[in-house]
Amino acid sequence: MAPLATAQPERIRSWKVPIALTIFTALFAIxxxxxxxxxxxxxxxxxxxxxxQLPELAVPVMATAWVCVVLLVLLTVASVFFVRAFARSPLWIVIVYILAIVVGFLTWAAAGAAIPVAGLLAGSLGLAVPLIYGALGGVIGERAGVVNIAIEGQLLAGAFTAAVVASATRQPILGLLAAMVAGTLVAFILAAFAIKYLVEQVIVGVVLNVLVIGLTSFLYSQVLQPNGATLNSPPRFDRMPIPLLADIPVIGPVLFNQTIIVYLMYIAVAAVYVGMFHTRWGLRLRAVGEHPQAADTVGIKVNATRFWNVLLAGAIAGLGGTVFTIGNGIAFNKEMTAGAGFIALAAVIFGQWDPIKATLAALLFGFASSLQNTLSIVGSPVPSEFMLMLPYVVTIFVVAGVVGRSRAPAADGKPYIKE
Structure with missing residues (x-):
């Protein structure tokens, strides 16, 4: 009797990456x-x-741009080769492709001018820092099963509180701690209504954003403006260069000649990633966000775990708000976060609820915004309106074509009622 044939899993080709690379290559060539x-x-x-000191690198515009196009074509063909063999396009192809198209575009856009590479990278990091803090808070909250629409409010509350406390005490470190407390208080309201009273989480988040915007705007007009010298003149953190590392060409001054806020961000990204995927805390966090019933069965207190993690997420987001005031020594102003919380929330989704990928998504937004500023300075022919929408257009194309489909934690946004 012949043995029964075992069913073989169907092999599926995903052409998303080659298609996306082909579109970008064609657009750049056109x-x-x-x-x-x-x-x-x-x-x-x-x-x-x-x-x-490194020598300046001068390159001919069109020759360099067309060399980049050839490299883009070769990388696209390589991606097609891997997909035809039922394999995923390697990450190195995407990374080299992005570097090549950025170099080609910069060479074309800044023809006849000089691009300060270190300044471009430093600006990218500076603009991305509050987004990264907000994205980390969003990842923690949503991995625990609570949609954190209130990131914008947490960033704004942190910026306001940091400015007031640092101005009054002349101690920026106290302003930093106060910002974390402010973010935690906003998160406490979100957690109380969403987890305890089972109110729709998105609605609570939107209301909290409006509440914080209104409250800080009122206090700014009635308290800070009349007392600007004492309550709205925050000191800033000094830069602390790390010996040896800060002297590395190009990246050294960008990464290792920063304030304590940036260094804390490095620690936060690493700690959240390691904690989320390599500790008991992270296992419990992901369990209550994916399958709260199963987590409850093995003795995990689902709502308590969600509650405390939402507070932690709020503290991290509040810390990110300090970038807008004491991070740069800037006085608080109405709605100065300018939607950064919503961009951070987009980074969470685009980063597939992973702290490292969300950080990279936030850096992408920061780079595109810094690129807009740099090209406007060097007199690029690219319309300013296009540069304003560049971060969003690039991110949508990259996520849709390269990253692929995003799946939220299974219980994200769903209140847990113990039966």
Whole structure:
């Protein structure tokens, strides 16, 4: 008797990455054909204060841009090869592709001008820091099963409180701690209504954002403006260069000559990632967000776990709000976060609820915003309206074509009622 044939799993090809790379390559080639630019673009790799001075890199515009197009085509073909073999496109293909198209676009856009590479990267990191803090808070909250629409309110509350406390005490570290408390208080209201009283989480988050915007705007008009010298003139954290690391060419001054807020961000990203995927805390956190009934069965207190993790998420987001005031020594102003909380929430979704991927998504937003500022300074022909929407357009295309479909934690946004 012949043995029964075992069913083989169906092998599926995913053409998302090759299609996305093909579209970007075609658009860039069309741009070069439609609007050729002559001259030389200079990449300024060092600043006058760097310990190690690198020579400027001057490249011919069109020749360099077309070399980048050829490289993009080769990477696209390589991606097609892997997909045809029923394999996923390696991550290195996507990384090299992004670097190549960025270099090509910068060379074309800044023809005849010099691009300060270190300044571009530093600006990208500076703009991304509050988004990263907000995204980390969003990842923790949603992994626990609570939709945190209130990131915007937590960032704004942190910025306001940090400015007032640091101005009154002249101690920015106290402002930082006060910002964490403010973010925690906003998160406490969210957790109480969403977990204890089972109110729709999205509605609570929206109401909290409006509440914080209204409250801080009122206090700014009635309290801070009349007493600006004492309550709204925050000191800033000094930069603390890390010996040796800060002297590394290009990336050293960007990454290792920063304030304590940025260094805490490095620690927070690493701690959240390791804790979420390699500790008992992270296992319990993910359990209550994926299958709360099963977590309850093995003795995990679902609602208590959610409650405390939402508070932790609020403290991290509140810390991110300090970037807007004491992080840069800027006085508080109405709605100064300007929607950063919603961008951080988008980074959570685009990053597939993973702390590292959400951080990279936030850096993408920061880079696109910094690129907009840099190109406007060097006199690029790219319309300013296009540059304003560039972060969102790039992120949508990258996520839809390269990252793929995002799946939220199974119990995200669903209150748990113990039967």
């Amino acid at each position: 741009l070069l054909l439609a609007a050729p630019r002559e001259g030389v673009t200079t990449f300024r790799l060092s600043t006058p204060t760097d310990a190690i």
